[in-house]
Amino acid sequence: MEPTREPGAAPADAGHTLTISYQAMDDGPDRIGGNVLGDLCQFLIFQARIDYLSSKHGFAGIGRHSRLGTPTPIRRQAMSDSVLEQLQQRLQHLEDIQSIQALKARYLRACDQKQPNAMRECFVEHGAVIEADGFPAFTDREEWVETFTRLAVANPSIQDMHHGHNPQISFTGADSAKGLWDLEFCQVNVKERTIVNLSGQYSDEYERINGCWQIRSMRFARGSFVMRQVDAGGIERVIALGKPPAAGFIENN
Structure with missing residues (x-):
C-alpha cells in the first residue's frame, strides 16, 4: 500500500x-x-x-x-474484481448477521413483554417448526403463539426473562442461515411464589423473505434447571433440581 x-x-x-x-x-x-x-x-x-x-x-x-x-x-x-466481490459479500454477510441477531432479540423481547403479535412476525408465515423440551412440536407459528398467549400473556402471575448469548450464525445459502444461541431463562410466578432458573441452547434456521429475515425453524434443548419456592418469610427452598417437576412449572389460573 x-x-x-x-x-x-x-x-x-x-x-x-x-x-x-x-x-x-x-x-x-x-x-x-x-x-x-x-x-x-x-x-x-x-x-x-x-x-x-x-x-x-x-x-x-x-x-x-x-x-x-x-x-x-x-x-x-x-x-481485482474477485477481491472486490469478496469484500462486498463479506460486508453483506456482516449486515445479514446483524439483522438476524436483531430478529432473535425481537423474539426474546416479545416473550418477556408478552407481545404475541410481535412474536408472530418473527416466524415465516407458513410451515414454521417450533420444538422445545417440555412442549409438543409445533408446525405453524399460530399454534406456538396460541400456546404462548395461554401460558404467559393470559397469566398475570408469570414474569419471564429470556437472555440470549453467544450467537453463532452461518450461512447455508444466499437467503438462508442457521444459528446457535445459549439461553439464560428466569421465571417468577408470584401466585405460586416460585422462581425458575434454567439454561439451554437454541438451534435456529432462518430465511430471508421479501428482503426480511425470519425464523424458519427453532429448536430449544434444555440444559440446567433449578426451581425454588419462597415462603411467606422470604426463605427459599429448592423443590426441583436438574429437571422440572412432573406437573411442570407454569400454571394458568
Missing part, C-alpha cells in the same frame, strides 16, 4: 505519472467478518494518501489539480 514510482521514473513532482497500488487482505470468500474491517481501514488510508500526495505534490486525483496549473494523472491499481 506504499506509494511507488514506476522503474526509472523521475520524482513525482516533475510531471510524471505516479502509480499507487492497493492490496486487500484476500483470505477467501468464506471469511465472514475477520479482516473485512481491516480491509476497509486500509482502503481509507489508501485514499487518504492519495489526497495527501495530491495536495503536497500537485497531482490530479480525488478532484485536485496541480499547483502549477497542469493536472498530472495518478494511475491507481484497482482491486
Whole structure:
C-alpha cells in the first residue's frame, strides 16, 4: 500500500505519472467478518494518501489539480474484481448477521413483554417448526403463539426473562442461515411464589423473505434447571433440581 514510482521514473513532482497500488487482505470468500474491517481501514488510508500526495505534490486525483496549473494523472491499481466481490459479500454477510441477531432479540423481547403479535412476525408465515423440551412440536407459528398467549400473556402471575448469548450464525445459502444461541431463562410466578432458573441452547434456521429475515425453524434443548419456592418469610427452598417437576412449572389460573 506504499506509494511507488514506476522503474526509472523521475520524482513525482516533475510531471510524471505516479502509480499507487492497493492490496486487500484476500483470505477467501468464506471469511465472514475477520479482516473485512481491516480491509476497509486500509482502503481509507489508501485514499487518504492519495489526497495527501495530491495536495503536497500537485497531482490530479480525488478532484485536485496541480499547483502549477497542469493536472498530472495518478494511475491507481484497482482491486481485482474477485477481491472486490469478496469484500462486498463479506460486508453483506456482516449486515445479514446483524439483522438476524436483531430478529432473535425481537423474539426474546416479545416473550418477556408478552407481545404475541410481535412474536408472530418473527416466524415465516407458513410451515414454521417450533420444538422445545417440555412442549409438543409445533408446525405453524399460530399454534406456538396460541400456546404462548395461554401460558404467559393470559397469566398475570408469570414474569419471564429470556437472555440470549453467544450467537453463532452461518450461512447455508444466499437467503438462508442457521444459528446457535445459549439461553439464560428466569421465571417468577408470584401466585405460586416460585422462581425458575434454567439454561439451554437454541438451534435456529432462518430465511430471508421479501428482503426480511425470519425464523424458519427453532429448536430449544434444555440444559440446567433449578426451581425454588419462597415462603411467606422470604426463605427459599429448592423443590426441583436438574429437571422440572412432573406437573411442570407454569400454571394458568
